[in-house]
Amino acid sequence: MTPTAAPPATPSAAPSTAVVQATAAADPLTGMSLREKVGQLFMPVLYGSRVDTAHQENQARYGVATPAQVIKKYQLGGMILFPGTGNIVDARQLARLTAGLRAASPKTPLLIGVDQENGLVSRLGDVITKLPGAKTIGDTGDPDKARIVARATGEELRALGISLDFAPVADVNVNPRNPVIGPRAYGARPKLVADMVSAAVKGFHQSGIAATAKHFPGHGDTATDSHTALPVIHHTRAQWERLDAPPFRAAIKSGVDAIMSAHIVMPKLDSSGDPATLSRKVLTGLLREELGFKGVIITDALNMDGVRKKYGDGEVAVRAVLAGADILLMPPDFPKAYQAVVDAVESGRISASRLNQSVRRILAMKTKRGLYAKDFFPDPSKAATLVRTPEHAKVARAVTADTG
Numbered sequence: 174m175t176p177t178a179a180p181p182a183t184p185s186a187a188p189s190t191a192v193v194q195a196t197a198a199a200d201p202l203t204g205m206s207l208r209e210k211v212g213q214l215f216m217p218v219l220y221g222s223r224v225d226t227a228h229q230e231n232q233a234r235y236g237v238a239t240p241a242q243v244i245k246k247y248q249l250g251g252m253i254l255f256p257g258t259g260n261i262v263d264a265r266q267l268a269r270l271t272a273g274l275r276a277a278s279p280k281t282p283l284l285i286g287v288d289q290e291n292g293l294v295s296r297l298g299d300v301i302t303k304l305p306g307a308k309t310i311g312d313t314g315d316p317d318k319a320r321i322v323a324r325a326t327g328e329e330l331r332a333l334g335i336s337l338d339f340a341p342v343a344d345v346n347v348n349p350r351n352p353v354i355g356p357r358a359y360g361a362r363p364k365l366v367a368d369m370v371s372a373a374v375k376g377f378h379q380s381g382i383a384a385t386a387k388h389f390p391g392h393g394d395t396a397t398d399s400h401t402a403l404p405v406i407h408h409t410r411a412q413w414e415r416l417d418a419p420p421f422r423a424a425i426k427s428g429v430d431a432i433m434s435a436h437i438v439m440p441k442l443d444s445s446g447d448p449a450t451l452s453r454k455v456l457t458g459l460l461r462e463e464l465g466f467k468g469v470i471i472t473d474a475l476n477m478d479g480v481r482k483k484y485g486d487g488e489v490a491v492r493a494v495l496a497g498a499d500i501l502l503m504p505p506d507f508p509k510a511y512q513a514v515v516d517a518v519e520s521g522r523i524s525a526s527r528l529n530q531s532v533r534r535i536l537a538m539k540t541k542r543g544l545y546a547k548d549f550f551p552d553p554s555k556a557a558t559l560v561r562t563p564e565h566a567k568v569a570r571a572v573t574a575d576t577g
Contacts, residue, residue: 201533201536201540202529202532202533202536205532207515207518207519207528208247208248208515209248209280209281210528210529210532211511211514211515211518211528212247212248212249212250212511213248213249213250213251213281213531213532213535213536214250214494214499214500214501214514214528214531214532214535215247215249215250215251215500215501215504215507215510215511216249216250216251216252216253216284216286216471216500216501216502216503217234217235217243217249217252217253217503217504217507218252218253218254218255218258218260218503219231219240219243219244219252219258219260219274220234220240220258220259220260221239221240221258221259221260221270222259222260222262222266222270223240223266223269223270223273224239224240224241224270224273224274224276224277225239225240225241225273226239226240227239228240228259230258231243234507234508235247235507235508236508240252240270240273240274240277241273241274241277244274244277244278244283245277247507247511248278248281249278249283250281250283250284250500250535251283251284251285251286251337251500252274252283252284252285252286253285253286253287253288253339253502253503254267254271254285254286254287254296254297254335255287255288255296255503256296256298261296261297261298261300263300263557264300264301264332264333264556264557264559264560264561265553265554265556265557267297267300267333267334267556268332268333268334268550268551268553268554268556269553270334271285271333271334271335271550271553272334272550272553274334275334275550281536281539282336282539282544282545284336284337284383284500284535284538284539284544285334285335285336285337286335286336286337286338286339286385287330287335287337287338287339288338288339288340289301289326289330289335289338289339289340290306290307290339290340290341290342290357291303291304291305291306291307291322291326291340292305292306292307292308292309292356292357293306293355293356293357294306294357297333300333300560300561301326301329301330301333301560301561302325302329302560302561302562302565302566302568302569303569304322304325304326304565304568304569304572305322305569305572305573306356306357307319307341307342307356307357307358307359307369308355308356308357308358308359308360309356309572309573310322310359310369310572311358311359311360311365311366311369312360312575313572313575314365315575316368316369316371316372317372318372318571318572318575319341319359319368319369319370319372319373319376320372320373320375320376320379321376321568321572322373322376322568322569322572323340323341323372323373323374323375323376323377323380323384324376324377324379324380325376325380325564325565325568326338326340326376326377326380326382327376327377327379327380327381327382328380328559328565329559329560329561329562329565330380330382331380331381331382331549331550331551332550332551332555332556332559332560333556333560334550334553334556335382336382336383336539336542336544336549337382337383337384337385337430337431337542338377338382338383338384338385339385339387339433339471340373340377340384340385340387341359341369341370341373341374341384341385341386341387341424342354342357342358342359342370342387342388343366343370343386343387343388343389343391343420343421343423343424344357344358344366344387344388344391344392344393344417344420345358345360345361345362345363345366345391345393345394345416345417345419345420346358346360346361346393347361347393347394347416348393348394348395348396350396351392351393351394351395351396352396352397352398353392353395353397353398353399353400354392354393354395358393361393363415363416363417363418363419363420364419366419366420367419367420367422367423368423369420370386370420370423370424370427371423371424371426371427374386374424374427374428374429375427378428381542381543381549382542383430383431383538383542384424384429384430384431385429385430385431385432385433385471386420386421386424386425386429386431386432386433387432387433387435387473388433388434388435388436388437388473389421389432389433389434389435389449389455389456389460390413390417390418390421390435390437390439390442390449390455390459390460391406391408391413391416391417391418391421391435391437391439392404392435392437393416393417394406394408394416394417395437399435399436399437399448399473399477399478399479399480400477400478400479401477401478401479402478402479403436403437403438403448403478403479403480403482404436404437404438404479405437405438405439405440406437406438406439407439407440407441408439408441409441410441410442413439413441413442418464421460421464422464425464425465425466425468429468430468430469430538430541430542431468431469431470431471431500431538432460432466432468432469432470432471433470433471433472433473433502434448434449434450434455434456434470434471434472434473434493434498435448435449435450435473436448436449436450436473436477436479436480437449437479439455442454442455442459443455446483447483447492448479448480450472450473450475450480450493450496450498451480451484451489451492451493451496452496453495453496453497455496456470456496456497456498457496457497460497461497467534468534468538469499469500469534469535469538470497470498470499470500471498471499471500471502472493472498472500472501472502473502474502474503475489475490475493475501475502475503475504475505475510476503476504476505481505485509486504486505486506486509486510487506487509487510487512487513488513489504489510490504490510490511490513490514491513491514491517491522491523494514494517494523494527494528494531495522495523495527498531499530499531499534499535500531500535501514
């Protein structure tokens with residue numbers, strides 16, 4: 174018996190333009206190429222005081238001359254302002270530079286960050302109000318002072334076109350010989366530091382700026398500088414829970430946007446000997462799965478010796494992503510690091526889903542902090558009137574008076 178032939182299948186109708194647009198709107202990764210996605214993961218330094226001015230360091234490091242060309246070539250997700258690059262001259266120049274940098278990335282907002290902790294680490298120098306650093310604030314014992322200072326800092330950063338501060342420091346400085354943290358921390362008592370960090374995160378958010386708690390899992394008990402060597406901290410898990418964890422838990426509870434990894438080894442958290450920046454047990458197992466952090470993980474600068482000693486500059490970038498990092502900060506050999514990540518995704522070593530996780534988190538942070546809004550930043554011509562204000566000078570005097 175010959176079976177009855179099935180009727181020919183009706184071809185599926187092509188999705189309407191409205192459906193395609195709705196899908197794209199629901200998923201920001203729709204239409205992004207592999208290189209666009211990888212570009213979102215990187216925050217290098219760019220050289221020059223204007224977005225369209227050629228600089229020999231850009232040519233040497235990236236193969237193109239101007240900051241705008243670097244952004245376009247690598248479809249960067251962000252950059253960090255840094256002294257010695259020509260980025261920082263005065264308020265008006267800096268606001269014009271950041272506006273130009275953002276204009277060079279019309280498809281996806283550029284994340285522009287800076288290390289403005291105040292006190293010892295104040296990358297913007299005299300461009301903004303000289304506000305007290307963490308130790309001075311911690312000495313007041315008043316978390317609201319941390320909130321007020323963070324808010325004032327964030328307001329001035331926003332006036333300059335900066336969207337992310339690599340602050341507050343969440344390390345508990347329990348080692349008086351610590352050469353890298355010291356007065357950058359709010360103090361040596363976990364509860365005090367936790368309260369200050371929580372308040373500072375809220376202050377940054379009140380200004381509209383994204384905040385970064387650093388340096389996870391805790392850089393407070395070391396006599397070694399991770400810029401020049403790889404510190405080892407022998408805290409037991411119980412000691413870590415008591416000494417190091419509270420400020421990071423507080424930051425997460427307060428909705429901190431990003432957490433920066435430390436180039437330190439804690440053998441009781443991961444016995445591999447790898448720094449936390451390259452440790453899946455620390456970044457994914459501890460920070461993501463145990464502490465429940467859902468935001469962006471940023472590496473500390475990848476040009477520091479603490480993370481460069483064991484692996485090459487390309488391999489470090491790949492291992493950081495595999496460990497759980499989302500943003501790779503200041504790779505010393507950018508083309509090598511960028512291509513290594515591209516190659517790792519193409520080979521399947523970094524899965525497409527793993528890459529997409531990071532890109533989604535980065536874009537979600539940009540959305541949450543309003544970077545897609547055209548009027549998020551003030552007009553650059555007004556920058557000089559919005560920094561070093563009498564109100565913020567008053568904040569500085571009030572905090573220092575409380576410790577005097």
